[in-house]
Amino acid sequence: MGDKRSFYEQRTIEWDDKSNSIMMIDQTVLPNEFRIVRCSNVSEVIDAIKTMKIRGAPAIGVAGAMGLALSVIASTSSTKKKLLQEIEPDAIAIKSARPTAINLAWGVDKTAEFIQSELPEMNSNESKEKIVKFVKSLADADVNTNRKLSDQGAKLFRNGETVLTHCNAGSLATVGYGTALGVLRSVAKQGKTLKVFAAEARPVLQGARLTAYELANDGFDVTLISDTAIGASMQKGLIDRVVVGADRITKDGHVFNKVGTYQIATLAKRHRVPFYVAAPLSTFDFDADWKKVKIEERSPEEIKTIGGQHTAPESVKAFNPAFDVTPPELVTAIICEKGILARPFAPKIKRLKRKALKGLSGPVA
Amino acid sequence: MGDKRSFYEQRTIEWDDKSNSIMMIDQTVLPNEFRIVRCSNVSEVIDAIKTMKIRGAPAIGVAGAMGLALSVIASTSSTKKKLLQEIEPDAIAIKSARPTAINLAWGVDKTAEFIQSELPEMNSNESKEKIVKFVKSLADADVNTNRKLSDQGAKLFRNGETVLTHCNAGSLATVGYGTALGVLRSVAKQGKTLKVFAAEARPVLQGARLTAYELANDGFDVTLISDTAIGASMQKGLIDRVVVGADRITKDGHVFNKVGTYQIATLAKRHRVPFYVAAPLSTFDFDADWKKVKIEERSPEEIKTIGGQHTAPESVKAFNPAFDVTPPELVTAIICEKGILARPFAPKIKRLKRKALKGLSGPVA
Numbered sequence: 001m002g003d004k005r006s007f008y009e010q011r012t013i014e015w016d017d018k019s020n021s022i023m024m025i026d027q028t029v030l031p032n033e034f035r036i037v038r039c040s041n042v043s044e045v046i047d048a049i050k051t052m053k054i055r056g057a058p059a060i061g062v063a064g065a066m067g068l069a070l071s072v073i074a075s076t077s078s079t080k081k082k083l084l085q086e087i088e089p090d091a092i093a094i095k096s097a098r099p100t101a102i103n104l105a106w107g108v109d110k111t112a113e114f115i116q117s118e119l120p121e122m123n124s125n126e127s128k129e130k131i132v133k134f135v136k137s138l139a140d141a142d143v144n145t146n147r148k149l150s151d152q153g154a155k156l157f158r159n160g161e162t163v164l165t166h167c168n169a170g171s172l173a174t175v176g177y178g179t180a181l182g183v184l185r186s187v188a189k190q191g192k193t194l195k196v197f198a199a200e201a202r203p204v205l206q207g208a209r210l211t212a213y214e215l216a217n218d219g220f221d222v223t224l225i226s227d228t229a230i231g232a233s234m235q236k237g238l239i240d241r242v243v244v245g246a247d248r249i250t251k252d253g254h255v256f257n258k259v260g261t262y263q264i265a266t267l268a269k270r271h272r273v274p275f276y277v278a279a280p281l282s283t284f285d286f287d288a289d290w291k292k293v294k295i296e297e298r299s300p301e302e303i304k305t306i307g308g309q310h311t312a313p314e315s316v317k318a319f320n321p322a323f324d325v326t327p328p329e330l331v332t333a334i335i336c337e338k339g340i341l342a343r344p345f346a347p348k349i350k351r352l353k354r355k356a357l358k359g360l361s362g363p364v365a
Numbered sequence: 366m367g368d369k370r371s372f373y374e375q376r377t378i379e380w381d382d383k384s385n386s387i388m389m390i391d392q393t394v395l396p397n398e399f400r401i402v403r404c405s406n407v408s409e410v411i412d413a414i415k416t417m418k419i420r421g422a423p424a425i426g427v428a429g430a431m432g433l434a435l436s437v438i439a440s441t442s443s444t445k446k447k448l449l450q451e452i453e454p455d456a457i458a459i460k461s462a463r464p465t466a467i468n469l470a471w472g473v474d475k476t477a478e479f480i481q482s483e484l485p486e487m488n489s490n491e492s493k494e495k496i497v498k499f500v501k502s503l504a505d506a507d508v509n510t511n512r513k514l515s516d517q518g519a520k521l522f523r524n525g526e527t528v529l530t531h532c533n534a535g536s537l538a539t540v541g542y543g544t545a546l547g548v549l550r551s552v553a554k555q556g557k558t559l560k561v562f563a564a565e566a567r568p569v570l571q572g573a574r575l576t577a578y579e580l581a582n583d584g585f586d587v588t589l590i591s592d593t594a595i596g597a598s599m600q601k602g603l604i605d606r607v608v609v610g611a612d613r614i615t616k617d618g619h620v621f622n623k624v625g626t627y628q629i630a631t632l633a634k635r636h637r638v639p640f641y642v643a644a645p646l647s648t649f650d651f652d653a654d655w656k657k658v659k660i661e662e663r664s665p666e667e668i669k670t671i672g673g674q675h676t677a678p679e680s681v682k683a684f685n686p687a688f689d690v691t692p693p694e695l696v697t698a699i700i701c702e703k704g705i706l707a708r709p710f711a712p713k714i715k716r717l718k719r720k721a722l723k724g725l726s727g728p729v730a
Contacts, residue, residue, distance in 0.1 A: 202591040208676040216678045224683045226567040227592040228625025232689040260593025307672045311573040313396050313581045318589045324597035
C-alpha cells in the first residue's frame with residue numbers, strides 16, 4: 001500500500017466477504033498517512049460518516065447502504081417483517097448522520113426497498129447473501145456510473161486548458177473514479193492534457209488533502225491555491241473552466257455542494273468561465289423545494305483550530321456551514337450519466353425523474 | 366502584559382529612546398503568544414517586514430521610516446551629503462522588502478525627504494535627535510489619522526448591524542487604532558452595537574489570528590468564518606455591510622488589498638451589500654496605472670503547510686498571490702481622513718492629490 005496508488009482503479013469503500021465488514025480509506029489522515037479502517041456494525045459506520053473518515057455524496061450513499069446491510073446480517077429476526085421493524089431505527093440513524101447530501105438517504109432507501117421487495121419472507125442465510133450481493137452491486141454501479149458520466153463530460157474540455165475544481169469530487173468522494181475528477185480522468189484518457197487548479201477548501205481542506213493527492217498520484221499537473229485566491233486566479237486569466245461535484249441537485253437545478261462553491265460560481269459568471277457540475281442521478285432530489293433543504297452546520301472547532309492548535313481566541317464564535325447553494329443561473333451545464341444538461345434545467349430534470357421512476361435508460365439531454 | 370489588552374490604546378510599533386531601537390508586537394505568534402521583538406538595525410527591520418512579524422500597510426510604512434532612522438543613527442558620515450549616499454542602499458532594500466503596499470515606500474521616501482530638507486549639513490547628534498523626533502511624529506500621525514478617518518466612517522453604520530471584514534486592517538495593521546477596525550471602534554464609541562464577521566484569510570490567517578483577537582479583546586461580538594463561507598453568509602442575509610483596509614489605492618480607485626478582497630466585493634455587489642474601503646492618504650498611489658502595480662507572490666509553503674504539517678503532497682505546486690485588486694465599480698465608498706469618497710472616485714482622488722501636494726487640509730468629499 002505505497003503512496004503512489006492510481007485512483008483510476010482504487011476503491012474508497014469495499015465490502016469484505018471474509019468477515020462481513022466494510023473497509024474504507026480513512027480520509028481524515030490523508031495525505032500524510034494511508035490507513036484502512038474497518039466498520040463491523042452500524043454505529044461504526046455512522047461514526048465514520050459523521051467524523052468524515054468517509055465523505056463525498058456518492059461514497060456515503062454506498063456506506064449507508066452497506067451499513068444497513070450490516071444491520072441485516074446482525075439480525076436474529078426470524079421473518080422479513082420483524083427484520084424490517086428491527087432495522088428501521090438503524091436506517092433512520094444512518095440517514096441522519098449527515099443531512100445535506102441526498103445520496104445517503106438514497107443508499108439507505110434503495111437498500112430498504114430491496115429488502116422489502118426481494119428478500120424471502122423468512123429471514124435466513126439466503127437473505128444475508130442477497131443483501132450483500134445487492135450492496136456490492138450498488139458499489140459497482142457507482143463506479144460504472146462515474147465512468148459513464150465522466151466520459152460524456154470529458155467532451156467539454158480542450159487540450160491545454162486549465163480547470164479549477166473545489167473540495168474533492170474525486171475517486172475518494174465516490175466508490176471509485178470520481179465525478180468532477182472522474183471527468184478530468186476521462187479527459188486525460190482521451191489524450192488531452194489539462195492543468196488543474198485545486199482550491200484547498202477550508203475548513204477540512206479536502207482540496208489540499210484529497211484532490212491534490214489523488215490527482216498528483218495520477219500524474220496530473222496540479223496547482224494548489226487558497227480559497228481566497230480564486231478571484232485573483234480568474235483575474236489573471238488562469239482559469240478556463242470550473243468543474244465541481246454536488247451533494248444534492250433539486251428539481252429546478254439548485255446545486256448544494258461544499259461551502260465555497262457558490263462564490264466560485266459567482267466569480268466564474270463574472271469572468272465568463274464555464275461552470276460545470278458533475279453528479280450521478282443518485283444526487284438528484286426530484287421533489288424537494290431547494291429552500292427547504294437543510295444545510296449542515298459543523299463544529300466551530302473546525303474553524304477555530306488547525307491541527308489541534310488554536311488559530312483564534314477561544315471566546316470567539318464561529319459559523320461553520322458545510323455547504324452552500326448555487327442557483328441554476330450560475331451553472332453552465334450539469335453532467336450526469338444520462339448526458340450533459342444545459343439550461344433551463346427544470347424540464348430536463350423532470351424528464352430524468354420520469355426515466356428514473358420507469359427505470360428506463362437512454363440520453364435525456 | 367496580559368492577554369486582555371485594549372487595542373483602543375495599544376501600539377503595534379514604537380521607538381525606544383533608551384536604546385534607539387524599534388519595538389514591535391510579533392504578529393507571527395499571535396494569538397497564542399504576545400511577544401515583543403526588538404529591531405536594532407536595518408536588516409532586522411527588513412527581516413521583520415518580510416517574515417510578517419509586522420504587517421499591514423500603515424504599520425510597515427512606519428516600520429520602514431523607523432528602519433531608515435536606524436541607518437542614520439548608525440552612520441559615521443560627517444556630512445549630510447555623505448549620509449544620504451550611505452543610507453541610499455538601505456532605503457532601496459527596505460522599499461523592496463514587500464512590493465505591493467505603497468505605504469512602505471511612502472514611509473521611506475518621507476523620511477529621506479526630511480533628511481534632505483531638514484537635517485543640518487554637518488551630520489551630528491542634532492541630526493540623530495531630529496530624525497528620531499520625525500519618525501516618532503509619523504507614528505503619532507498614523508494613530509491620529511486613523512482616529513480621524515474612523516470617526517468619519519463610523520457615520521455609515523447603524524446600531525445592530527452585522528459587518529464583515531477580511532484579513533486584519535486593525536490596530537495591529539497600523540501603529541494603533543486601525544483603519545477598517547478603527548471604523549468599528551469608532552462606531553462602538555458612538556454607542557452603536559455591532560456584530561462582526563471575520564473571514565479567516567488563508568493562508569496566513571490574519572482574520573482568525575489578529576482580527577478576531579483584537580476585536581474580542583475590545584469586547585466586540587465576533588464570529589469567525591472560513592473564507593469559503595462568505596457567499597453562504599450573504600445568502601443567509603447575515604451581512605449588512607463590508608469594510609476592509611487597503612494596501613494601495615490607485616488614481617482611478619482600484620483597490621489593492623489582501624487576496625480574497627476582490628471576491629468578497631464581487632459577492633457584496635451581487636447581494637447589494639455596501640462595500641467600504643478604509644485607508645489613510647498614505648495608501649493612495651496618485652500616479653501609477655493599476656495594471657502596472659506588482660502583486661507580491663509569497664512562498665508555496667504558506668499554502669502547502671499549516672503549523673509545520675503538510676496538507677498537500679510535496680510534489681504539488683502552489684500559486685500564492687498575497688493581494689488582489691478590486692475594481693472601483695465594486696466599491697461603494699472609500700473612507701479616508703479627508704472624508705468619505707463616493708463613486709466616481711477618479712475626480713475626488715485627483716483633488717486629494719492636489720491637496721496632498723499643497724499640504725492643505727479640509728474635506729475633499
